[in-house]
Amino acid sequence: MGRSAAAPATSLHDVTPEQALAHPTWSMGPVITTNSATLVNKGLEVIEAHLLFGLPMDRIDVVVHPQSVVHSMVEFVDGSTLAQCSPPDMRLPIALALGWPDRLEGAASGVDWTTASTWEFLPLDDEAFPAVAMARHAGTTGRTLPAVMNAANEECVEAFLDGRLRFTAILDTVQQVMDEHAPPSGDLTLEGVLEAERWARERTRAILTG
Numbered sequence: 001m002g003r004s005a006a007a008p009a010t011s012l013h014d015v016t017p018e019q020a021l022a023h024p025t026w027s028m029g030p031v032i033t034t035n036s037a038t039l040v041n042k043g044l045e046v047i048e049a050h051l052l053f054g055l056p057m058d059r060i061d062v063v064v065h066p067q068s069v070v071h072s073m074v075e076f077v078d079g080s081t082l083a084q085c086s087p088p089d090m091r092l093p094i095a096l097a098l099g100w101p102d103r104l105e106g107a108a109s110g111v112d113w114t115t116a117s118t119w120e121f122l123p124l125d126d127e128a129f130p131a132v133a134m135a136r137h138a139g140t141t142g143r144t145l146p147a148v149m150n151a152a153n154e155e156c157v158e159a160f161l162d163g164r165l166r167f168t169a170i171l172d173t174v175q176q177v178m179d180e181h182a183p184p185s186g187d188l189t190l191e192g193v194l195e196a197e198r199w200a201r202e203r204t205r206a207i208l209t210g
């Protein structure tokens with residue numbers, strides 16, 4: 001998780017696009033990098049875990065780990081934990097996906113266990129970074145709300161990177177759009193989700209242009 005995750009709330013208002021795009025451990029595209037800085041990326045990953053593994057939201061935790069070596073952990077009923085670790089390098093998950101069920105030799109370097117290092121784990125500051133709580137709400141509510149959250153966020157990230165929106169206003173605006181959204185009744189359809197997506201983008205743009 002990014003460096004900004006440990007920053008005090010009072011400094012977030014002035015975060016610039018340049019600062020948000022300077023992820024300390026991962027080299028990624030501008031949208032996901034900004035989402036890492038706001039923790040929207042972590043929120044989306046919580047929704048992914050909820051849906052992919054069929055886990056209730058209250059059994060998925062987020063911890064801040066500035067070194068990005070542990071990518072996920074699973075705690076078993078007996079209290080033991082398995083962690084998936086590697087230096088931050090997307091070649092590893094990409095190789096795993098391409099080679100599955102085999103592991104491709106030399107896809108990436110492993111952790112250097114001969115060098116002393118420190119791994120930190122910190123609790124998430126939900127007040128300074130509301131994105132994970134918002135995503136939990138969107139994922140629990142389900143229906144069109146996750147699509148609305150994602151679309152509003154993408155519009156806000158674009159505005160932030162263009163210098164039209166403050167860093168902290170990204171999530172304030174996303175929250176406003178989520179609050180205003182009235183999910184359609186009846187069976188959920190692809191057209192219903194796409195319509196909610198369109199509505200969220202238009203509503204966000206209208207808010208941003210005042």
Ligand SMILES: NC(=O)C1=CN([C@@H]2O[C@H](COP(=O)(O)OP(=O)(O)OC[C@H]3O[C@@H](n4cnc5c(N)ncnc54)[C@H](OP(=O)(O)O)[C@@H]3O)[C@@H](O)[C@H]2O)C=CC1
Pocket residue numbers: 026027028029030031032090
């Ligand atoms: N990079 C990483 O380590 C990780 C990335 N991901 C996910 O992988 C995806 C890509 O990330 P990343 O490569 O870093 O992002 P980039 O911004 O570098 O690349 C995104 C690519 O998607 C293209 N694109 C965007 N919208 C459309 C569209 N509507 N139709 C066609 N192409 C489109 C862009 O085209 P153009 O350049 O023309 O705008 C660009 O080439 C994201 O969803 C991200 O969340 C997830 C985990 C890790």
Ligand SMILES: CC(=O)[C@@H](O)[C@H](O)COP(=O)(O)O
Pocket residue numbers: 001002026035036037041042090
């Ligand atoms: C590489 C990857 O999967 C990203 O999602 C990465 O985790 C982003 O960094 P953060 O964990 O800081 O959001």
